[in-house]
Amino acid sequence: MAAERLQFHEMGLDDRLLKAVADLGWSQPTLIQEKAIPLALEGKDLLARARTGSGKTAAYAVPVIQRILTSKQSVREQDVRALILVPTKELGQQVQAMIRQLTAFCSRDVRVADISGKADLSAQRPILMEKPDVIVGTPSRVLAHLNAQNLLLHSSLEMLVVDEADLLFSFGFEADLKNLLCHLPKIYQSFLMSATLTEDVQALKELLLHNPVILKLQGSQLPDSNQLQQYSIKCEEEDKFLLIYTLLRLQLVQGKTLVFVGAVERSYRLKLFLEQFGIPACVLNSELPVHSRCHIITQFNQGFYDYIIATDEQSLANPTAAPQAAAGKGKKKKNSERGGKNKDKEFGVSRGVDFQNVSNVVNFDFPVTVESYIHRVGRTARADNLGTALSFIAHTELGLLSEVEEALTGENSESVLKPYEFKMEEIEGFRYRCRDAMRSVTKQAVREARLKEIKQELLNSEKLKTYFDDNPRDLQLLRHDKDLHPAVVKPHLKNVPEYLVPETLRGTVNPLSGRRKRKKMDKPQPEGVMKSSFKKNIRGRNPLRSFRYSGGRSGNRRGKTGKS
Known part of the structure; x- marks a missing residue:
């Protein structure tokens, strides 16, 4: 009873x-x-x-x-x-x-x-x-x-x-x-x-x-499948970028989304990569002051951003573990340690932060412990809300996946993490675009993106305000320092040609483009502006082929000379 x-x-x-x-x-x-x-x-x-x-x-x-x-x-x-x-x-x-x-x-x-x-x-x-x-x-x-x-x-x-x-x-x-x-x-x-x-x-x-x-109070440390759906998909390093681009650009993942990676530098790499396609995201960087981090979270909660890219506490507690195990690239230990020196050890994203109404968690790099997985995924499906967790699994991360599945499955014979049914071959057409974008996301671009953010923090710092008042020349030097050269954004990458969209996904994408077209057509014209017939000409016949030169008289209407 x-x-x-x-x-x-x-x-x-x-x-x-x-x-x-x-x-x-x-x-x-x-x-x-x-x-x-x-x-x-x-x-x-x-x-x-x-x-x-x-x-x-x-x-x-x-x-x-x-x-x-x-x-x-x-x-x-x-x-x-x-x-x-x-x-x-x-x-x-x-x-x-x-x-x-x-x-x-x-x-x-x-x-x-x-x-x-x-x-x-x-x-x-x-x-x-x-x-x-x-x-x-x-x-x-x-x-x-x-x-x-x-x-x-x-x-x-x-x-x-x-x-x-x-x-x-x-x-x-x-x-x-x-x-x-x-x-x-x-x-x-x-x-x-x-x-x-x-x-x-x-x-x-x-x-x-x-x-x-x-x-x-809970036998399971995460909500059941009626509230939280957990998926995994096996993909290597380049495929991870290809897949995250496809999911976000075609809006297959909808709602507020947390994307977890293994290291801060990797956060900026992913941010610059997404910016190539006009996908805005913000990085929750442990190197920034607590007020700045809380401001980013507030903006996320208020809907200014739909995507936050973050590391969790595991990469801070052991800076060498996450990049090596999660990224699987075998980076030098020295570099990893250097990257972790200035991090705030009292900073944690996967827990202790009040993210609101998170619909999805994407493990771009798989967490290195079961606890870290639980705390990351625990950011969604809170209270009575529904949520989805998707993990990208490289071959070096299969062992970590097995540990998580064993811990979460328990007595149930059925695996908690379902395979994400996605045919990678269908998005091969996007691969060259992703490679084109990655060529712009160089190590220098990542370094300068981080430097730009730190420079902005210095300019906005309340603590340094008095110092800059006393030393205005230093403020001018900081403001007029040499221009940074972050990743060059290529405008053509923002558009998604319809012929590249897989047939199975066109039903998802076309309604969005249809809405955009209708909005443009319904947009009221300002008074005194004539509607252009150029679009009608494009649909009907080529205006260049039908162009007829009428001689110098027509030119006299425009000016003194009738030369073409």
């Missing part, structure tokens, strides 16, 4: 919190929220595993806010009562935004501060001196403030939350986390939230939790 679902108003929550939940449009709690919130309000320690997009953030944020509201009825002193540790700056901003939404009607009683950014410790100190009720930050940043005595937790802390716990270890936060625990009181309530329960998470459980309730 299935029990009735517990509703938010039956959990004993503050009216202001219930009003905020209603404003967010949450008609009923998700499974993780239904199970975790009542247990957390009872004071239990929790270890919860639930897949990405299942509502884990609210599952701990709601009881944290409720407990603070309850304690403030008896204790008037302002102090830090909750600490939320996150692995990435992007997730820190997302958590802070969620808590602010939930405290919309009690913001005076529950204040939250996110210290996960890259600002100087001294700049964040005034925020901490006000003793916000909830602090969100990465372990390294929180520890730095504790060591600088900008933050004291040993007497006031009541709750500790570790979000995306399994990712903290892959980002190298183990030592920071252990050092941080020395600054905490002996008794506090703990929540561990994770998409996977790795050995590292089990070790963390021993450190932080006391007789915890363990919630394993």
